[in-house]
Amino acid sequence: MKKLINDPKNVVSESVQGFGLAHPDLVSIHPDPLFISRKQTKSNKVGLVSGGGSGHEPLHAGYVGFGMLDAAVPGAVFTSPTPDAIIPATLAADSGAGVLQIVKNYTGDVLNFEMAAEMATAEGVQVSTVLVNDDVAVEDSLYTAGRRGVGGTVLVEKIAGAAAERGDDLEQVTAIAQRVNDNVRTMGVALSACTVPHAGVPSFELADDEIEIGIGIHGEPGRHRIPMEAADGIADRLLEPVLTDLNLSAGESVLLFVNGMGGTPLSELYIVYRRASQLLAERGFTIERSLVGNYITALEMQGCSISVLRLDQELTELWDAPVHTAALRWGV
Amino acid sequence: MKKLINDPKNVVSESVQGFGLAHPDLVSIHPDPLFISRKQTKSNKVGLVSGGGSGHEPLHAGYVGFGMLDAAVPGAVFTSPTPDAIIPATLAADSGAGVLQIVKNYTGDVLNFEMAAEMATAEGVQVSTVLVNDDVAVEDSLYTAGRRGVGGTVLVEKIAGAAAERGDDLEQVTAIAQRVNDNVRTMGVALSACTVPHAGVPSFELADDEIEIGIGIHGEPGRHRIPMEAADGIADRLLEPVLTDLNLSAGESVLLFVNGMGGTPLSELYIVYRRASQLLAERGFTIERSLVGNYITALEMQGCSISVLRLDQELTELWDAPVHTAALRWGV
Amino acid sequence: MLDTNWAVAWMRASAAIIAEQRMALSELDRLIGDGDHGENLDRGFQAVVAKLDVVYNTPAEVLKMVAMTLMSVVGGAAGPLYGTAFLRAASATSTAANWDAETVAVALTAARDGIVARGKAELRDKTMIDAWTPAVEAADEAVQNGLGEMEVLFAAAAAAQQGAKDTEPLVARKGRASYLGERSAGHRDPGAQSTALLLGAAAQTAREAA
Amino acid sequence: MLDTNWAVAWMRASAAIIAEQRMALSELDRLIGDGDHGENLDRGFQAVVAKLDVVYNTPAEVLKMVAMTLMSVVGGAAGPLYGTAFLRAASATSTAANWDAETVAVALTAARDGIVARGKAELRDKTMIDAWTPAVEAADEAVQNGLGEMEVLFAAAAAAQQGAKDTEPLVARKGRASYLGERSAGHRDPGAQSTALLLGAAAQTAREAA
């Protein structure tokens, strides 16, 4: 394991410190308990809080700012944060109109945010929660902890953030976030494993000629291991279940999001994007918007995920609305 | 070697195709000879052309757009493009006010752009050239091909692009580009090698406990190999020669740019940024602007580079000016 | 009867055994989860130990501190689950300065019920519940048989250990391991194993207190 | 005398030997450069071969086509350098339908001078010049000694091969290898080696034409 880190114990705190130093105009860092809050915010805007284990950067701190999150709570690497950090972040995000928690559907995240929500409610903050669960790799949610929250999280945060910014109330922002979640599906692939700093060994083992289809963003297993294939074939394998599950009708408009897991060059993501966009065109869908890059990662894992979001006019407008965060910025 | 590619022969063309499909509002793709041009441009603006071997994405195609490049010419992976592609790109970039070629100082790039400039001049285009050579790892340029163009290239393209956009003439834009180059220094480190797709084997070998200080963006050797160290120590080793060479006086303002080589998580870049910014503060320099991310890469290489640009008021204004490209965007 | 000193000793012993088994627990978690269970709990119990030097008046006071500490330090699934368990045990025994056999059973039942309330796991979902529920049942039976508090804890610990072992063939239906589906069979659940360790520490320290 | 058919045969033979030595050339380049020299030249000469079927009237016409093709297909440092070399050789011999010994020497000198004009390398900078300059000198000497065109080419090829070998101990001062400094010593320069291969092909095909 070679990493640009100091003591593995301090990776999260030092990285967040560096983040704060690099973006002093956007965020304030609260060191203990650790959370990141947005520098300027108006009053009476619905607050958006998200968080989860670290290791998925730029998620979530990179999305704190105008038009997106008001606070982010990073846990240890791949470990959800705890209520004692989520509570002050929730209080900081509240400007009088309540707070939406955007939570990726993992048992640890769900439980910790749930406890924090109970406690913040007890302190007088109105709290609602949307669980993001867009990962179609988890097939039967009756017998599992349910689908995982992956790439769709970025889209939920952007679009709900825009709704909050335009003045929607908590119920409306929550409904928008839920609508994005209900209309986005994702599936990922790993070409190589990642190594959690304090573990020091790869989270799983993949042979030189194997890939894992349906990987999670913590290196959790997916649907199956298959021999290495060409990019076009892999893109098809990821997109097919996404489309099946999303049940799009020809003529519908979508946002196509090809996300890198951290260790894959951008040039390869565009090769995957190329094939995915061809396939969508063949099926008669219109790609209205696109996003390509490392937006929700798994440390230095090689691989990617493909997300498709069904768009309507309102979601498209909210997507296009100005945003100014460290990792996503336009219109301002 | 596991990569998200199809036939290694087609990596560049397919990736550029995907890039064009993802950013149809920004760029047009010219397939043969291959170059990327900006979709909308005003007339009588100085045109900016850059290019070089592929494998450094988002450089250069990712910087085509408002406030930056008018055309980019990608060669094969790590191989400079040829005059037959550079010439039409130069013609496309010319809207009557001449064209500035921004060329990273590698023999292959220099020679190919030089030939293209001669031929474009023969066709009546006014052409000037700035060679970017910011890499302090190459110590004695009397006995080498000279310093290499690395991280500083991104800053030259952004700032010269802003100068062209505000209406500077070719001589002025060239002078601004040269001024950026004269005031920026960079040094990089590799923790692991990268693999050129058609080669199939890593470009160089690093032992499990070794790193290469002063690495180039093609995996060229640097100053020395040393045993693996903590991030803070590495940051010091990179920044020290940069500062020595730049010869800053206390109180001067700088832009601090921590760049990922492609395979290093963003969180680690912020750990490096943290230490670099501490060191600059200790020395009495003011970080006016910052940039952290994968902006000029070496395929999936693990590592980073640190660039410091001496700022003055004009350069700061040009840096802040609106830019709208696939990889760098603000103010619009 | 088990007093406050026992509760403090139990927590020190828990921290010691978790520290010793840190790598083993994480390895179990690596096989069917994300490999951090030992790390997470160890961080939590180190923080607990750092707070054991102040004066506590009842076992419940100790357990409440443990609950708050684990909740704020452990994270992941296990943090809120163990946190809730210790909090419920503290609430259910808050008046008792000394625990008799019955109090022990009451505490274990409250802890288990808290975990179920939070995590909604059922028996044989391959979670820590598969250690807790046999432990509660064994404790109840021991109380009914008129055994003392130490024997009740030994019965609970042994049942938890057997329960942890019995998770091995199960297919996970809750938590991270559930993503593995059939591939989760053949491995022991890390949370069930840590439960067995904690109850084992309770029994050992009860013997030393006796 | 060497005619247009020879020039075409030379290029076919060049393409064949470059294809055969592709990996070896790239391996030399991997050791002190970026590992693409064989790949680049092979791509270039494949493109040249694809254009050999049309009718050419002079060796110079062939060489001009080769120059334009290499320039637009090879890239890197070697593309413009070899492109310039073949272009200058073509210009210097444009009137000759058949090459005698003197024309061969004129062509080689023009090629070498073109590479120097473009790349500004000096002798012993560890570049292809270290093969070209000995080749030119050997050719000149052979002409002065009254040898025929085939012998002139053999002399040039042998000198180029020796020159390539002699780059091994040198420290590079031009091109990518120069970044290695002292570490470049002990390896043969790939461009010097490919020069030796191309001149070797010229001599071989001259023998076959004779």
Ligand SMILES: Nc1ncnc2c1ncn2[C@@H]1O[C@H](COP(=O)(O)OP(=O)(O)O)[C@@H](O)[C@H]1O
């Ligand atoms: N819903 C649940 N109910 C009860 N226990 C659970 C549940 N989900 C997970 N667990 C327990 O938590 C353990 C994993 O804890 P840990 O590794 O610390 O958390 P995480 O899975 O978030 O990394 C599992 O081994 C299991 O015993």
Ligand SMILES: Nc1ncnc2c1ncn2[C@@H]1O[C@H](COP(=O)(O)OP(=O)(O)O)[C@@H](O)[C@H]1O
């Ligand atoms: N300035 C120069 N003058 C002459 N030859 C040079 C010069 N720079 C490089 N070369 C030659 O080019 C060869 C490398 O070619 P190639 O690998 O195709 O290009 P690149 O270095 O751009 O990858 C070197 O081995 C050397 O012989």
Ligand SMILES: [Mg+2]
């Ligand atoms: Mg975890």
Ligand SMILES: [Mg+2]
């Ligand atoms: Mg090259």
Ligand SMILES: [Mg+2]
């Ligand atoms: Mg775990």
Ligand SMILES: [Mg+2]
């Ligand atoms: Mg080369």
